[in-house]
Amino acid sequence: MPTVSVGRDRLFAALGKSYTKEELKKKEVSEKAEKEFEDECFRFGIELDDVTTEKAIIRKEKHLDEEEGDEDEEVIYKIDIPANRYDLLCLEGLSQALRIFEKKDEVPQYKLANVSKESMMKMHVKPETSLIRPHVVCAVLRGMTFTEASYNSFIDLQDKLHQNICRRRTLVAIGTHDLDTIQAPFSYEALPPSSISFVPLKQTKNFRADELMEFYKSDLKLKKFLHIIENSKVFPVIYDNNRTVLSLPPIINGAHSAITLKTKNVFIECTATDLTKAKIVLNTIVTAFSSYCERKFEIEPVEVLYPDGKSYVYPDLSIYNMDVSLSYINRKIGLSLGADEVIDLLNKMQLGAQQSVSGNKQDNITVLIPPTRSDILHPCDVMEDVAIAYGYNNIPRTKPASLPGSLKPLVLNELSDVLRSEIAMNGYTEVLNFILCSWRENFDMLRRRDDKSKAVVVGNPRSSDFELVRTTLMPGILKSVGHNKDHPKPIKVFEVGDVTMLDEKKDVGATNRRQLAALYCGASSGFELIHGLVDRIMEVLGAAFVPIGDNAGYYLQHAEEPEFLPGVQASIYYKGKQIGNFGILHPEVLKNFDIPDPCSYVEMNIESFL
Amino acid sequence: MAADQHPRKEILEKAILGYLENNNDISNLEQFAEQLAAENKSEINHNDIDSAIKSLRGFGYIETHDIRKESWVLTEEGKGYAAAGSPEVQVFLAIPAEGITQVALKKKLDESVFQRGFGRAANNEWVEISKKLITRKVQHVDDKVRELLMKIHANEAVDQAEIEALKKRELIQKQTQKGYSPVKKGPNYAPVRKKFVTDLTRESLQNGDWKELEFKEFNLNAQGMPSKFGALHPLLKVRKQVKDIFIQMGYEEMATNNYIESSFWNFDALFQPQQHPARDSHDTFFLRTPSTTKELPEDYVERVKRVHESGGYESRGYGCNWKREEAEKNLLRTHTTAVSSRILYLLAKEAQQPPFAPKKYFSIDRVFRNESVDRTHLAEFHQIEGWICDRGLTLGNLMGVLEDFFKRLGMSKLKFKPAYNPYTEPSMEIFGYHKGFRKWVEIGNSGMFRPEMLRPMGFPEDVEVIAWGLSLERPAMILYEIDNIREMFGHQVDLGFIKRNPICRLGLSHNIE
Incomplete structure (x- = not known):
């Protein structure tokens, strides 16, 4: 915000x-x-x-x-x-x-100065600009009176626009100039950097554009924008009739045309890759600052001519008419206002409005959306403005009719909650860990190898803590135990939560799995206790202990997982499918997580029990 | 030693009770104990006496009260003289009949004995000091000082003037000792103590012994033995209560077990423009593997593209290019509303075939933001989300629903502030009055989903969705008075904290209409 x-x-x-x-x-x-x-x-x-x-x-x-x-x-x-x-x-x-x-003012009527097409200032766009930054829109503010405060506000607004709608100058860049120092017509060109040369703002010496880019690499403020054009063969540039450089968008303006407190006539140009946003930016500046013009709210237009012969006059201050039905507004908010009231409320939000008079359209209100309100896209935006002007907190609060029918439980979450309680009843304490972890924690530190077939990898992690989506609950639990190594022994912890695995069958290419994990840490590894917990979990899930190979219940098989000590580990099979493993954690794994005491660990998927 | 203290105490207890059977009282307990010790050839010290008396008195066998006793005892120096004689006598005895030089006398005696005794022997006119020799002036002396010291040691009466003199010479000092007034029978007196136990055993229960047993009164100031127990995580305890509130209000839970989402469902379907800052890599985790989504519903994608670019459904649209590649980018979902958009899309398909069935859904699950981590922000947190999809819902309805929901969460005063959110219009920030903080705090966001989101899915114009969201962590932090989120969530959390915290009573209030 x-x-x-x-x-x-x-x-x-x-x-x-x-x-x-x-x-x-x-x-x-x-x-x-x-x-x-x-x-x-x-x-x-x-x-x-x-x-x-x-x-x-x-x-x-x-x-x-x-x-x-x-x-x-x-x-x-x-x-x-x-x-x-x-x-x-x-x-x-x-x-x-x-x-x-507050109803202290009327909605201002912005208008274009009455200038004939011939005497209108012109901006010629050269075809090469399409290679780098194809659009430009312009306008002139005449007879301005700046004070120090309004001048600063003018500069600040450009800054704010650059930061927000202009997406740090990538979409739109603004240049403002003292019109009395330059000579129309202007031309918007794109030239090889070595052929552009001028004195940039705040400098006294002449720079070639390529040298200037080098120079700004050490400029804290400007270096952020260099990437926008840096790799292009041509740089965008605006000249006046005397080949004076107005600006090298989106980097810097020329020193020659810089505006000052004494500037009377301001020439504004916005170059852009997104024309819609350029128009919004231009409108925002001219509507806000035309109040300082000699003729209040009047803006002088500029004609922009493209090489294909098309031409456009900017700024486009036309009012957009939107028909919105009165009943729609009332129905969505939950009010029953008359047309006059709604029109009055809309006026408070800078929206002109009039009731349609003709026959069956009587329910309709024609809303006049001024150039300042680019945020109004749909009648629902008008409806919201009525609600705001009426006062959100004055709207009667009602309950919608309650819904009939029966509700379905989300079985996976219900099962998870029931199991969580059961494990806590066994004396285990629940931990809640992060889903993101580092690559090392998920693989190396568990002595596991990454065959690139399982883990979801983050593309833009801020630090190694956010490199990977966990494929096991183990890293989080081991970090918890490592952080709590001074806690009285034995430590008995558990977690029930999701891991994510790559999955070709899913539209997004990955899927969640609900896992259950528990760990015992004490003077001895508690292997038998973890084994007992596995039996208890199976018991509450109604799974019988069966001979190896029998698909009616669960059985154990020797396992060879790298995170456990060889020999003292087992895989858990339920209905013939391997659902998890348990065993004594390998001393190297313990060392990696700074755990000085022996531990046993179980992890299993619970989705087979749904 | 602690090991034989117990039998010593028992011997003493037995003797006290036995003596009182035939005698009125024991006037000098210390003497009584000393005598007993002598008879038993053992030692009975003050601790034994104290513990025996406390125990007997505690059960009402005897009556006595604590007193303070003052007595004189020998200093270290005094003890030395009681054994070896006063220094003046030692000096006298060291002088042979023929006399001795001062140098030789000094050599014969301990330095302090000579220094303290020589002057006194001279003052007492026991010795003659000439230029060359020291000789005896009398043939025999009595060691009165030593006698006095021995008397004091034996607790015998000594004249007050003598006491003063010895005190001045720092041979004796005053000592205050705890003692007892004469010990008499108490209200529960019995000549033999009953057995004294702390717990009822199976053995004594079965053989009937328990009738003879006396149970130690338990200490009300001490805590019991720590219980061995498991514990659920506090944040998930709050989740359970919030979930119950939703269920009580008739909401169905959404399946949100899919952290990986495409930009399409997370943003585009929600009419979030492709250039919106939330879609920046500074705010969202994008994925390297799997980097893109392969499958999107084509006709719907086409409608979404159109509404972004040029509008429709009475909207002007964003007037910008909509790129499919941008929509295909995979990410870690930034809100559970991504799941809502998938479910709504399916509901809209169903809505094509009447009758239209209204729906109420909720979820509480993990979402991800590529933010820097601090006391109140984590890269992952739990979002609580609820929404209702029905014909003719109003903004007033939304406020009514929120009032009901938050009242159950313990916030009965709400107010609403206009806000901006790309996929809701109107949008409202929810503020609740916190009685503890005595101020309004922001507790969530809400709004009605935009037509540009619902209509391309295929919903008719009069179907509205009212929705709201908040984080699970914030109410939990307020509830458990935690100001650093990392103390509640993640691997740095203290297990002791998880074990100690109380049950969550959200939604347990009776004051719900």
């Missing part, structure tokens, strides 16, 4: 809250205001995650001690935003949404 940090006082001012800065210095006032804001967030579906200050954040980063904050430090609210609400990722968008929610 993304988090936005906003200055409290600035946020409160934007929300039109009446607290003055002086009042907020008083603890009881600031606590009351915080509580109020927190409740509002809760109702709206965002969360005040943390209250801090700039200095406290820095102190935390540097691992410095907590010290009394200076009372003049600006208080920062960290707010958790749902992952699909890109429009709330900056103070401008957030405060606007909350003002509308």
